[in-house]
Amino acid sequence: MTSKKLTPYFPLASGWRLVLAAGFVLFVFGFIYLNYLFDEPPGFDLTVVLLLILMGWATWEVIHQFLRRTRTRGLWRILWAVGLGVLTFDALYFVLKWVDHWVLGSEPPLLFHMLFSTVMGGLVSAVVTGISLLYSWRKRLAMSVLENERLAREQSQAQLKALQRHLDPHFLFNSFNTLYGLLRTAPEQAETFLLSLGELYRYITQVQDQQVVPAATEWALVQHYVQLLRMRFGEGLVVDARMISADLEDCYVPPMALQQLVENAVKHNQLSVEDPLWVEIKVEQEYWVVTNPRKPKEAAMPSTMTGLSNLQQRYQFLTDAPVDIESEEHQFTVSIPLLTISEGPTEKHTAHADIIG
Structure with missing residues (x-):
């Protein structure tokens, strides 16, 4: 029995992606802790960038895993993917905003913050969903071309053998x-x-x-x-x-x-x-x-x-x-x-x- 080897979405396997994500989270929160130690936190902008990357990465993963596993097709598939992406982005923003409030003493998350997070999450989710669907379409197209070439080759060989016989x-x-x-x-x-x-x-x-x-x-x-x-x-x-x-x-x-x-x-x-x-x-x-x-x-x-x-x-x-x-x-x-x-x-x-x- 021939087993099919599933190629991961990213170059790394899923387990290694989780390990890398965990290390990245520790690195980000290390920066937050470093900011807490100083009256004038160094490199705060870098921390914000890293947090946004982490949120975008997590949103991408949620959308990617949903698109891989769902059997829903058409517009509902896109709406569900974008909706899950927005929820993921909002949840992470909400948690990180409270962490920022407790650690650095900033204001707690307000309605304005959550509206901003929802808009940003929607944009990120739409882009990520579009890229994922485009990648999936190109992959299916390439597989379809290879399959058609294989079928055409087998048909040609069968026709040739029939002519010979x-x-x-x-x-x-x-x-x-x-x-x-x-x-x-x-x-x-x-x-x-x-x-x-x-x-x-x-x-x-x-x-x-x-x-x-x-x-x-x-x-x-x-x-x-x-x-x-x-x-x-x-x-x-x-x-x-x-x-x-x-x-x-x-x-x-x-x-x-x-x-x-x-x-x-x-x-x-x-x-x-x-x-x-x-x-x-x-x-x-x-x-x-x-x-x-x-x-x-x-x-x-x-x-x-x-x-x-x-x-x-x-x-x-x-x-x-x-x-x-x-x-x-x-x-x-x-x-x-x-x-x-x-x-x-x-x-x-x-x-x-x-x-x-």
Whole structure:
């Protein structure tokens, strides 16, 4: 069970404030006694100032403790606080005035004195109540801002995880379609495909709750995924990868981002051994660029681009850099940002072509 530590209103804890107040009272009355010893009391003005400080302090404490503990709200809360402050100030003034009368021989408290005390107490109480309420409001506002930030952060993380998990059923459905096709056309490859699919899914379960993964790790996954696709489509699919490992150093992407682009290219386009589908993957100006020709499948439903919308939303949680989608008449290109955790100079090398398969 987590306990909440209450922060005192003043820098000192309540017990220490009482000790300090008691010491201050003794100090003030020491001055009063010192005045009594002399025919012409030295520093009487200082004594008056100290007494006023003591009265103001006590009034502040009473109002502060009332505002902390009361459940009253609105105007009544303010009126009660000011009223208690006035009563505290008047009571202290009345007591100190009698002490002054007994010790120094001044006149006893009169109606004029009490009216003056009430007016002064009202002013002090109004100021103290205003300051206390302002402090309390600013404190609640700061806590509200922190709470809203925490809720927004938790909501963003929940939305991001939900978007990531949307990949799971979609990818599983397409994988079973591929396995079904192999069982019909190449049963001897079905077992190999199933084992490879298990390895691929093991990777998915490891990264599905991560916001980003190393780009090199994602590329290794895509190479594995392309091999699975080629077990079904054979020479009907060619992936032209124009990059080297140096292009991916210190770079990160959302998990399954590149795999999803390759999957979309295969899902929405015709491919055959006679007319293979060429998918080009390259690194260009801190972007991973995937390009494929537009060869829509016959009688296919128009694409809703739900997968790309999902990917764009995932990137919005991570960076201001946009996911660039270019849909031309004969070509479709998607560019996703390569993210960096720490900026620094990187050595770039000349890229070479790597034809998978």
